[in-house]
Amino acid sequence: MAAHPVASAGRPGPLAGIRVVELASEHAAFAGKLLADLGADVVLVEPPGGHHTRGYAPFVDDVVDAEGSLWWWHYQTSKRGVVVDLDAADGRAAFRHLAATADIVLEGEPPGRLAALGVDHEDLRGVHPGLVWVSVTPFGRTSPRRDEPMTDLTLLAGAGPVNLSGYDDHSLPPVRGGGNQGWHTASLWAANAALVAVLERETSGLGQHVDVSMHAAVNVTTEVGSYEYLVAGAVLQRQTGRHANDEPTTPSQHQAADGKYVHIGFTQGTPAQLHAITDWLDELGLRERLAEAFWLDIGLERGGVHFSELGQDVEATAVFGAVRDALELVVARLPAREFFLGAADRGLSVGVVMAADEVLVDPHFVERGFPVTVEHPGLGRSVTYPGAPFRMHATPWRIARPAPRLGEHDAEVLLD
Amino acid sequence: MTDRALPPKSRALAGLRVCDFTGVLAGAGATRMLAAFGAQVIRVEDPVRQGRWDILRGARPFKDERRGVDFGGSFNHHNVEKLGITLNLRTERGRELLRDLVAISDVVTENFAAGVMARLGFSYEELARIRPDVIYVSNCGFGHTGPYSPYKTWGPVVQAMCGLTFAAGLRDQPPAGWGYAYMDHHGANFMALAVLAALVHRSRTGEGQWVDMACTEAGATLCGPDVLDATVNGRPLRRPGSPDSNRSRSPAMAPHGIYPAAGDDRWVAIACRDDRDWAALADLVGEPWTRDARYGSLEGRLADEDALDGHVGRWTSGRDAFAGAEAVRAAGVPAAAVARSEDRIDRDVATRDWGLFPTVVHSAMGEVRVDGLPVHLSRTDWVVARGAPCLGEHNDLVYGELLGLDADARAALHADGVI
Numbered sequence: 001m002a003a004h005p006v007a008s009a010g011r012p013g014p015l016a017g018i019r020v021v022e023l024a025s026e027h028a029a030f031a032g033k034l035l036a037d038l039g040a041d042v043v044l045v046e047p048p049g050g051h052h053t054r055g056y057a058p059f060v061d062d063v064v065d066a067e068g069s070l071w072w073w074h075y076q077t078s079k080r081g082v083v084v085d086l087d088a089a090d091g092r093a094a095f096r097h098l099a100a101t102a103d104i105v106l107e108g109e110p111p112g113r114l115a116a117l118g119v120d121h122e123d124l125r126g127v128h129p130g131l132v133w134v135s136v137t138p139f140g141r142t143s144p145r146r147d148e149p150m151t152d153l154t155l156l157a158g159a160g161p162v163n164l165s166g167y168d169d170h171s172l173p174p175v176r177g178g179g180n181q182g183w184h185t186a187s188l189w190a191a192n193a194a195l196v197a198v199l200e201r202e203t204s205g206l207g208q209h210v211d212v213s214m215h216a217a218v219n220v221t222t223e224v225g226s227y228e229y230l231v232a233g234a235v236l237q238r239q240t241g242r243h244a245n246d247e248p249t250t251p252s253q254h255q256a257a258d259g260k261y262v263h264i265g266f267t268q269g270t271p272a273q274l275h276a277i278t279d280w281l282d283e284l285g286l287r288e289r290l291a292e293a294f295w296l297d298i299g300l301e302r303g304g305v306h307f308s309e310l311g312q313d314v315e316a317t318a319v320f321g322a323v324r325d326a327l328e329l330v331v332a333r334l335p336a337r338e339f340f341l342g343a344a345d346r347g348l349s350v351g352v353v354m355a356a357d358e359v360l361v362d363p364h365f366v367e368r369g370f371p372v373t374v375e376h377p378g379l380g381r382s383v384t385y386p387g388a389p390f391r392m393h394a395t396p397w398r399i400a401r402p403a404p405r406l407g408e409h410d411a412e413v414l415l416d
Numbered sequence: 417m418t419d420r421a422l423p424p425k426s427r428a429l430a431g432l433r434v435c436d437f438t439g440v441l442a443g444a445g446a447t448r449m450l451a452a453f454g455a456q457v458i459r460v461e462d463p464v465r466q467g468r469w470d471i472l473r474g475a476r477p478f479k480d481e482r483r484g485v486d487f488g489g490s491f492n493h494h495n496v497e498k499l500g501i502t503l504n505l506r507t508e509r510g511r512e513l514l515r516d517l518v519a520i521s522d523v524v525t526e527n528f529a530a531g532v533m534a535r536l537g538f539s540y541e542e543l544a545r546i547r548p549d550v551i552y553v554s555n556c557g558f559g560h561t562g563p564y565s566p567y568k569t570w571g572p573v574v575q576a577m578c579g580l581t582f583a584a585g586l587r588d589q590p591p592a593g594w595g596y597a598y599m600d601h602h603g604a605n606f607m608a609l610a611v612l613a614a615l616v617h618r619s620r621t622g623e624g625q626w627v628d629m630a631c632t633e634a635g636a637t638l639c640g641p642d643v644l645d646a647t648v649n650g651r652p653l654r655r656p657g658s659p660d661s662n663r664s665r666s667p668a669m670a671p672h673g674i675y676p677a678a679g680d681d682r683w684v685a686i687a688c689r690d691d692r693d694w695a696a697l698a699d700l701v702g703e704p705w706t707r708d709a710r711y712g713s714l715e716g717r718l719a720d721e722d723a724l725d726g727h728v729g730r731w732t733s734g735r736d737a738f739a740g741a742e743a744v745r746a747a748g749v750p751a752a753a754v755a756r757s758e759d760r761i762d763r764d765v766a767t768r769d770w771g772l773f774p775t776v777v778h779s780a781m782g783e784v785r786v787d788g789l790p791v792h793l794s795r796t797d798w799v800v801a802r803g804a805p806c807l808g809e810h811n812d813l814v815y816g817e818l819l820g821l822d823a824d825a826r827a828a829l830h831a832d833g834v835i
Contacts, residue, residue, distance in 0.1 A: 157685035158752030216790030356579025356639035357646035
């Protein structure tokens with residue numbers, strides 16, 4: 001199958017022709033990147049002296065420099081950058097002029113700041129009724145908690161993810177997953193809601209305000225953590241490397257022979273999977289080591305077991321237990337990658353716990369062209385970035401340019 | 417059942433029709449969002465297997481003692497506001513009906529394993545023959561090309577393979593990972609983004625397309641600037657002391673952690689963003705160790721972070737998590753008790769004010785609370801009021817009103833095992 005026709009390579013992205021004016025922020029930077037890498041013309045507005053996130057580590061060659069923040073490099077790709085001082089009258093005039101050219105204004109300012117300056121959506125929508133205005137704030141613009149101090153850590157602690165994640169040993173603290181996922185979560189919702197509003201505008205001709213709450217976004221991104229409680233009132237306990245549950249479940253994360261961790265999956269209960277597991281045990285001479293191997297045979301006699309029977313049907317639950325025990329025996333014999341390939345080729349869904357930089361050099365992702373190289377002309381170096389979140393065959397995703405240097409596009413944008 | 421009147425659907429995406437084969441959360445969550453904004457999402461399920469390709473059909477949690485394909489709480493959760501039909505694609509008549517449905521659909525979505533749609537006879541090329549401007553979005557673990565493309569995945573496997581599991585853990589401990597299918601939510605969110613971006617392009621050019629989404633790649637875009645630290649500075653993520661994800665290095669902060677509170681398994685998160693936050697926390701705590709001159713600068717606090725965290729933890733350990741967090745926040749410093757489900761769903765004023773957990777009416781289950789959306793649109797907001805479809809619940813509506821089959825024809829299709 002010719003999956004990724006080269007014919008699309010030089011074509012513009014799907015959002016070509018959409019202009020976004022983004023006020024630089026920690027909260028909404030990823031939303032701007034999502035839109036910019038999809039071809040929107042995103043103009044990133046910074047205050048004089050640069051936005052404070054230019055001071056975020058890590059730095060190129062570990063040298064603290066406003067143009068060398070890898071945080072900035074990562075989140076501001078494909079954007080053009082201008083300097084505008086919203087605290088000065090001429091700066092506000094320049095911003096109003098810019099916003100007049102925009103389809104979308106994207107901002108993460110503290111609630112009330114833009115209104116106090118007279119450059120909020122309310123101030124501009126009379127003149128620009130088609131403008132879509134997206135505000136990404138910690139709790140929502142009108143929330144009773146809108147002015148509380150917060151960070152990604154305190155947000156994830158207060159809205160669910162932390163309580164559900166960590167270790168079987170509850171003397172260890174629960175865990176916040178890395179990567180500032182609160183920003184990512186809010187930004188994905190912001191980008192989607194912005195495009196919903198853009199599409200709606202085609203019918204109504206009108207823009208609107210999109211209020212995004214990071215706290216709410218995180219709070220509805222916890223899968224079982226919400227619906228087990230909402231439907232059945234269940235209280236879930238965190239467990240090492242697997243789903244939180246109301247009753248303890250057996251471990252699913254194991255160390256392979258090379259010390260790396262693998263996830264042995266779940267719901268491997270079809271007849272074909274049960275056959276594959278018994279065959280694999282036999283190949284490795286491990287069947288005698290599995291005390292309850294007979295459960296695999298019982299599972300086969302039943303015609304397989306289904307996920308909906310787990311915890312509901314005693315026999316089916318025992319079959320799932322035997323599957324896990326069998327895979328645990330196998331994984332201890334094999335290096336992680338060999339286990340992964342062996343299992344996957346046998347129709348079993350398992351995974352190696354890989355670090356994100358290892359993804360960029362993994363043969364599968366390299367063959368798909370996931371890592372992309374971006375030239376940084378000013379520095380005379382090229383840099384490998386994570387690539388497209390999905391492959392659009394007609395309108396490819398791309399990093400059109402590295403993050404803007406301070407005021408890099410002042411002349412071409414502001415004199416436009 | 418209840419006779420509570422349901423509000424009208426959202427107008428935001430009115431007129432958009434989605435022929436939807438998605439399941440579980442990584443796919444179904446995408447069309448859930450579209451449906452909440454008023455798209456007509458028609459979920460197509462297999463009558464022979466009673467829709468159990470989606471392992472959540474009929475799976476826990478359960479509202480009461482009733483069991484069966486129409487009583488699964490997670491399925492209801494991920495499929496609110498959608499229509500549901502049954503269609504047996506093993507039959508030629510079934511495939512004809514799907515062609516009729518595709519012809520009147522703007523978007524076709526699925527998250528089968530790679531290649532399943534093509535084997536059913538509905539590759540992108542075939543879909544585009546039926547409907548030239550169709551938008552087809554496929555979402556599977558590893559995408560449709562590359563050596564792993566035949567492999568099946570689930571949320572936890574995706575999270576392992578993309579870097580998210582690795583990045584969640586304490587120093588010198590195994591990966592903790594995420595205690596739920598975090599990436600299924602974002603698989604859904606990225607899939608929705610693909611649909612919406614393709615719709616914007618189509619509205620301007622008339623051109624449809626195929627979007628091949630690999631959930632592992634989408635996940636690998638969420639691992640942040642640490643990836644560039646590896647590719648630019650040659651500092652691998654897998655190294656002694658890394659990760660240690662309750663701490664923060666991008667941006668650098670200290671103290672920054674999750675500390676013990678009074679009571680059984682109660683914890684409180686505290687983060688000092690800068691020297692001013694630190695000074696405020698030091699004033700609040702008022703113990704001698706807070707006056708250690710080294711702690712006046714971020715560098716000094718980072719250099720002695722283990723000891724600093726020990727001090728903070730001893731201070732928090734005798735305090736109630738909620739009262740302690742409240743006191744720290746009152747000093748202007750970010751803090752939060754680690755909230756359990758009931759704390760964040762039923763006892764948080766921000767949650768209540770937002771209307772974050774609406775109640776839907778499900779035809780079999782009755783009233784059930786579900787996740788709402790974390791955005792509010794000022795003119796055309798989302799509506800989440802209708803529960804997920806029971807198996808084949810909207811066969812009459814879709815085959816009758818949309819495809820024009822009369823009651824006798826529908827009865828014959830049902831008798832023949834086609835629907």
